[in-house]
Amino acid sequence: MFDAKFSRRSMLAGTALAATGLPWPARAEPQWKKYAGTTIEANLIKGPRGELLQRHAAEFTELTGIKVNSEVIPEQQQRQKLVIELTSGRPSFDVAHISYHVQKRQFDKAGWLADLSGFMKDPNLTAPDLVESDFSAAGLQYAKNDKGEMRSLPWSVDYFILYYNKEIFQKKGVALPQTMEELAQAADTLTDAKAGTFGFVGRGLRNANMALWPCFYFNYGGEFLDAKGNLLTDGPEAIEAAKFYQRLLTKDAPPGVAGFNWMESMAAFTQGRAAMWIDGVGWAPPLEDPNASRVVGKVGYAVLPKGPKGAYSPTYGDGIGVAQASKNKEAAYLYCQWAVSKTMGARLLQIGGGVQFRNSILNDESVRSGVKMPREWLDSVIGSAKISKLGLPVVAPVAEFRDILGSALTATLSGADPATEMKKATDQYRPILERSEKA
């Protein structure tokens, strides 16, 4: 298991290891202690990633001599706090943990985060293994602004995968679906409403469901925006995907799914009431926890089945950056670098708490061998990385997009016509997007 204590020695070892397999030239060790004595403030999201940094903060202080005061806040409130404080121009933190899929465009437009491109090229500040080419394409797309500047470091990625209950599949003699159509047929076969077992479960709740629907939309060939930035969510692909979503969640999902977020969906799956569930990769630990799950050892993990127009895994992600207004940018950057380092990334992956955007971590066999989750889970993560696609449009009014389109999808679960609802929602959202892009 890759569980070395973070130190200059381990940093060098990681560097050497990475350098053996990758083509960049070896560089000298950065001056970790240059900003010793500085105190920085970090604003993090509550969850495995933020908590992991808090838990090992002493190692960072030992390495750099920089003291870190970190605040870990639940996701929704943290996002609001970031925006409000950054708008004020005098944020109380130097380091910001951001949700790319919701905040990227807003942050790029406002210029709230510092440009890290220069720091990354500075050998006094950056370890040799931290190079742009090590991040996945999705990570770089999230981290870079329109001018190609790195405004944050891509940290953790969330792919959507298929969880399935092997026991229910075996009982009914159903094979793992390879296409979306097969998935729907399998869901039909596996549904036994009288016995309280359903073929599929997933997010039906407004806003939350906009993470599930792209799993179908992309695979039906859909795109959120065309090259000119026009909205495409009322096109034939969107309508087909909405019909598929409606069919799956009305015919094969538990009653009341219109009010289900990930929590209710997971409850149905862990209780053995649902044969399939599509959601983010991060739920493997509770599914494999005997204290929280009745399906321990019975869960299968797979890459999403392909649709008529291809196979994609909607991708969401987190980044970590330095506030433009910070007076300790270099020290804060060292902290960000430590957060996305191989040591911390390996720890995150091994506990199943998240997946790093860095290929050198995912491809390292010593890291993989220490993963506590089933091998199938890791394979689904690696497989999803190859078909990853940003799960939400990169626009500023993302919350409105999720709410308005999500409401339309939820309405289809009560019998509303998918074509009418998608058209109505797109018409409602279009002026909001136009107003935002003009601003």
Next chain:
Amino acid sequence: MSELAERAAALRKTETTGALGWRRPSYWPFIIPALVIVIGVIVFPWAFTIWMSLNEWKVGAPTTFVGLANYLRLPGDPRFVEAVWHTLLYTLLSVALPLIFGTFAACVFHARFPLRGFLRGLFIMPMMATPVAIALVWTMMFHPQLGVLNYLLSLIGVPPQLWIFHPATVIPSLVLVETWQWTPLVMLIVLGGLAAIPSEPYESAQIDGANGWQVFRFITFPLILPFLFIAAMVRTIDAVKSFDIIFAMTQGGPGTASETINLYLYSVAFAYYDIGYGSAIAVIFFVLIIVLAALLLYVRQRTQWTQLTREAPAEAVA
């Protein structure tokens, strides 16, 4: 100095020191601290909210004055219009049901019986619980497959319900939680009213042979009416502003089926960061609360006045 100037100076002196030579008291410096606080924490935020509502004010974008444009957007915004109806329905049910059950509970707990004090304490426990904790527990209880409520219904042969997971039943289900939590408050207020009623009218009614319902309808109810108005006003203001339970249980869903003005306002201001439009909703929301509270006060005043005019001739005759 001229005579005129001397007389003017004497007049000024009289004005400031008074005829007895005392300096006229000046109280205004004493109200300054309170005035500053009131202006700082009440007047200024309100004035600023109104000012923001007159601007296109989005976080991270330049602010522009748009006059009443944000207010004119409201009637054409289907989510806002829907939210107004949800708020009114939710408020109506969340006031009426606790009033009915609270009055009934107060009548029950007013009577003397063993363990009354203990049971009263038990009854008011929901009121003491944290709304978000209550919401999480009830969400699990409402779960269509795993919740205890559907299990209890199945024991008496009633088919399972979707509770907060269906647009048609979500508001009644939320009201059920609200009623469970706030019926004890109404009970306490009405219990106070019942304790203040003299025993003579009841003795007279007993002599006249009135039954239980007649005693309640013609003696208890009119005498506790002022307390019911107070309870109704407190509940109305509370229910119309309700946020925590709805947010924690449904986030306004499924779809927007339980989205009240307060939840929509929160989304607009803190999820969409449209501060200008959010402020316009806040202003309208405030007006709605004022109107509802004023309506209740008016009904109360009118009721008292009607009672007085009815009673006046009788007193004159007596």
